[in-house]
Amino acid sequence: xxxxxxxxxxxxxxxxxxxxxxxxxxxxxxxxxxxxxxxxxxxxxxxxxxxxxxxxxxxxxxxxxxxxxxxxxxxxxxxxxxxxxxxxxxxxxxxxxxxxxxxxxxxxxxxxxxxxxxxxxxxxxxxxxxxxxxxxxxxxxxxxxxxxxxxxxxxxxxxxxxxxxxxxxxxxxxxxxxxxxxxxxxxxxxxxxxxxxxxxxxxxxxxxxxxxxxxxxxxxxxxxxxxxxxxxxxxxxxxxxxxxxxxxxxxxxxxxx
Numbered sequence: 001x002x003x004x005x006x007x008x009x010x011x012x013x014x015x016x017x018x019x020x021x022x023x024x025x026x027x028x029x030x031x032x033x034x035x036x037x038x039x040x041x042x043x044x045x046x047x048x049x050x051x052x053x054x055x056x057x058x059x060x061x062x063x064x065x066x067x068x069x070x071x072x073x074x075x076x077x078x079x080x081x082x083x084x085x086x087x088x089x090x091x092x093x094x095x096x097x098x099x100x101x102x103x104x105x106x107x108x109x110x111x112x113x114x115x116x117x118x119x120x121x122x123x124x125x126x127x128x129x130x131x132x133x134x135x136x137x138x139x140x141x142x143x144x145x146x147x148x149x150x151x152x153x154x155x156x157x158x159x160x161x162x163x164x165x166x167x168x169x170x171x172x173x174x175x176x177x178x179x180x181x182x183x184x185x186x187x188x189x190x191x192x193x194x195x196x197x198x199x200x201x202x203x204x205x206x207x208x209x210x211x212x213x214x215x216x217x218x219x220x221x222x223x224x225x226x227x228x229x230x231x232x233x234x235x236x237x238x239x240x241x242x243x244x245x246x247x248x249x250x251x252x253x254x255x256x257x
Contacts, residue, residue, distance in 0.1 A: 001059075001089060006068030007083050009060040013050035019138055021053035022096040023122070025254065028059075030104035031185075032071070032134075033173040034235040035064060038103055041234040045101070046243045052251060055095065060239055070082050072176040076184035080112055082134060097122035103132045104235055108188040125253060126202045130237065133146050133188035140182075141218060144172045205231040205246070227253060 001008045014020075015021045027042055046056040060067040061082050063074035090098065098148045107129035115224050130136045141160050148155050164170050168179045204226065231243030 003062060003067075003078075003085055003087065004081050005073075005078060008062060008068075008085075009066035010086065010133050011046075011058045013046040013054075013056040013058075013095075014155065015050045015055060018055045019051070020055070023053070023099060023254075024055045024057065024093070024095040024097070025049055025099045025101055026057050026059075026090065028083060028100060028102035029061065029064070030106050030112055030235055032175045032177065034104050034185055037238050038235045040238060041231075041240075041242060041246070042101075042103070045247055048247045049254070050257070054099075054254065055093075057090065059083070060156065072178055074175060074178075074181065076109075079109060081100055083109060083113060086123045099123045099125070100127070101125045101127060101213075101250065103104050103127040105133075105136060107190065108185070111188065111194045114194050124200045125164050125250060127231070128205055128249075129190065129202060131190050133185040139185050142178075144170065146212060147173070149227055173243070173248060178245035200225070202226045202244070202255075203229055203249065205243075210250055219246055 001010045024047075029042070030038055036104060042058060059082060061079045063069040063071040063075065063078075070100065083243050098120065100110065102124070102125070107126045110124070111127075138157075142156055144160060145155055145157070160170065164179050164182070169176050170179075170182075171177070202225070203227075227249055229243065229246045229249050231246035232240045232241065234240045234246075
């Protein structure tokens with residue numbers, strides 16, 4: 001897919017014509033290593049939904065996966081432009097209903113889109129959403145500190161922050177992340193307007209939960225329902241097996257009225 005600063009790779013899972021329900025699902029990826037770890041799970045979800053008649057689209061944002069560009073050069077607004085372009089191209093295919101599955105930090109990108117665009121979405125599934133960007137960046141820094149400690153090197157959050165200010169970037173889990181990207185992430189959070197604007201289903205993963213639980217609406221103003229999955233946190237490592245429970249949960253959420 002041609003984009004502003006280079007081509008973005010989009011993988012489409014196409015259902016057999018006789019099974020197509022004319023609905024689509026756009027998968028908005030998480031951040032950096034979490035995205036890499038999530039690919040196996042996202043692919044399993046996409047294959048299952050395609051078998052049930054959904055057309056599924058998975059995008060590699062600028063500087064990630066098979067798309068052009070380098071991760072260090074990626075800007076938050078570039079990624080928003082990539083997703084908006086995906087929507088625009090998608091609308092030309094005239095699906096009856098469009099759904100979204102956003103994982104982790106991908107949810108905060110979605111919040112920005114709904115703040116600035118009129119998007120016609122049937123259902124929006126938020127998979128283990130990052131609620132506050134500031135909390136997420138702190139977790140990234142803790143990951144860096146733990147990695148340095150493993151190598152016998154000592155540093156503090158303040159040390160990392162100072163190095164970030166001086167160098168304008170930081171390496172975490174093999175990814176060069178710019179200060180501008182981290183600053184942008186820190187400024188983001190889920191807001192009430194977003195939760196009230198569309199039909200949202202939040203999916204949290206709880207490894208030992210045996211049954212699917214549909215909780216009451218979180219508040220009287222929101223369309224937000226919450227589901228619990230027994231899936232392990234697949235975004236943290238590629239070693240987890242595919243969670244069939246999570247796949248079936250997402251399928252059921254999309255097919256429900």
